[in-house]
Amino acid sequence: MISGEHYIRQLREKRITQRAAGEMLQLTDRQIRRLLGRVKTEGDQGLVHRGRGKPSNRRISEKRKAKALQLYEQQYGDFGPTLAAEKLAERHGITISDETLRGWLLENGVDHFRRRKRPHRAWRERRAHVGELIQLDGSHHDWFEGRGPRCVLMAYIDDASSRVFARFHAYEGTIPAMDSFQCYIRQHGIPLAVYADKHTTYRSPVEPTIEEQLAGAAPQSQFGRALEELGVELIAAHSPQAKGRVERLFKTFQDRVSKELRLAEVSTLDAANAFLKSYLPIYNRRFAVPPAQAADLHRPRLARGELARILCIKTKRVLRRDWTVAHNGHLYQVQTNVRATQVVIEERVDGTLRITHQGHGLAYTLIAARPSRPIVPQTASRRHRPVTPWQTHPWRKRTLPPRELLAAGPIT
Numbered sequence: 001m002i003s004g005e006h007y008i009r010q011l012r013e014k015r016i017t018q019r020a021a022g023e024m025l026q027l028t029d030r031q032i033r034r035l036l037g038r039v040k041t042e043g044d045q046g047l048v049h050r051g052r053g054k055p056s057n058r059r060i061s062e063k064r065k066a067k068a069l070q071l072y073e074q075q076y077g078d079f080g081p082t083l084a085a086e087k088l089a090e091r092h093g094i095t096i097s098d099e100t101l102r103g104w105l106l107e108n109g110v111d112h113f114r115r116r117k118r119p120h121r122a123w124r125e126r127r128a129h130v131g132e133l134i135q136l137d138g139s140h141h142d143w144f145e146g147r148g149p150r151c152v153l154m155a156y157i158d159d160a161s162s163r164v165f166a167r168f169h170a171y172e173g174t175i176p177a178m179d180s181f182q183c184y185i186r187q188h189g190i191p192l193a194v195y196a197d198k199h200t201t202y203r204s205p206v207e208p209t210i211e212e213q214l215a216g217a218a219p220q221s222q223f224g225r226a227l228e229e230l231g232v233e234l235i236a237a238h239s240p241q242a243k244g245r246v247e248r249l250f251k252t253f254q255d256r257v258s259k260e261l262r263l264a265e266v267s268t269l270d271a272a273n274a275f276l277k278s279y280l281p282i283y284n285r286r287f288a289v290p291p292a293q294a295a296d297l298h299r300p301r302l303a304r305g306e307l308a309r310i311l312c313i314k315t316k317r318v319l320r321r322d323w324t325v326a327h328n329g330h331l332y333q334v335q336t337n338v339r340a341t342q343v344v345i346e347e348r349v350d351g352t353l354r355i356t357h358q359g360h361g362l363a364y365t366l367i368a369a370r371p372s373r374p375i376v377p378q379t380a381s382r383r384h385r386p387v388t389p390w391q392t393h394p395w396r397k398r399t400l401p402p403r404e405l406l407a408a409g410p411i412t
Contacts, residue, residue, distance in 0.1 A: 189298030
């Protein structure tokens with residue numbers, strides 16, 4: 001590329017006209033004459049832009065810069081530049097770009113937010129439709145940063161659109177997984193497949209029984225059984241990298257959501273779940289992407305009662321002859337007249353318990369205390385009594401030799 005200095009030199013030597021030089025430099029004739037005058041008086045230095053080396057007229061004032069850096073140090077010291085810039089604009093009215101803030105922080109030696117190199121993984125194409133595949137996992141983290149109990153975030157992210165649904169629970173287990181999935185279905189519908197890891201909540205670790213081996217079936221967890229009843233395919237991931245979308249989501253949430261909870265002064269599970277209801281729509285509007293195909297493959301949600309009947313812990317129990325059922329250390333009296341040897345105990349996510357037979361509920365009552373057996377006093381058996389012979393017994397009539405004979409020794 002030929003510099004402007006070459007054309008001005010050609011113009012001074014009158015090899016080209018001012019109009020031709022202006023067309024080549026995409027400048028007006030007047031600007032060409034101005035540059036020509038500067039070169040005559042200042043030499044080639046006259047072509048240098050007058051603003052070089054001077055602060056920009058659109059620069060951010062030093063007072064505003066100092067205020068932003070002070071707020072960052074006092075309130076957002078562990079925030080990344082992107083989130084910190086959002087909070088400065090949202091909470092303090094200081095609007096700056098994240099790259100501007102990043103440069104200021106680097107000038108001051110703050111570089112904890114630099115990204116580390118990660119090993120390369122094979123790329124997998126997104127699913128084309130919303131609801132075609134949902135990635136599920138739980139994140140164990142100190143979400144309240146010591147202000148409240150440690151808890152688990154159960155998160156669902158759509159593979160096609162990166163739309164997120166999440167709820168906080170006290171632990172990662174069957175009931176929390178069923179409760180969060182039930183809330184997901186009520187909001188979005190039933191997905192076609194769920195992609196989860198090999199946690200015992202999602203995949204049973206027990207060995208198959210002989211009946212399962214003969215039937216060619218694998219043992220199922222309670223959550224897997226519920227998904228099968230809903231017609232949802234459960235896909236097991238062989239490594240964390242296989243479900244990288246939800247793993248990356250947790251890195252983002254552990255950085256952003258924990259700080260948002262701190263700013264909102266949230267420290268309980270109920271308050272955190274209420275916060276997510278307002279936060280997730282904002283997050284999805286910013287970070288969700290349009291799917292390749294517009295069709296939504298979620299199936300219609302079931303009625304609330306039908307959904308609760310499926311998403312629960314089901315256990316088979318023997319119905320005794322006195323119509324009682326033992327479960328988890330308690331005894332229940334079945335009051336419905338039913339001819340059965342087995343019933344099913346359903347432990348719902350809301351804490352209630354139902355006893356059913358062939359899908360029909362049975363009336364029952366809790367037996368507070370088992371009837372105790374009457375205490376029968378034990379009597380000593382005759383054969384174990386010591387036998388004392390009568391005074392006239394022949395054994396008592398035996399005569400012993402005199403003491404003198406016993407002392408003399410045996411008779412020879």
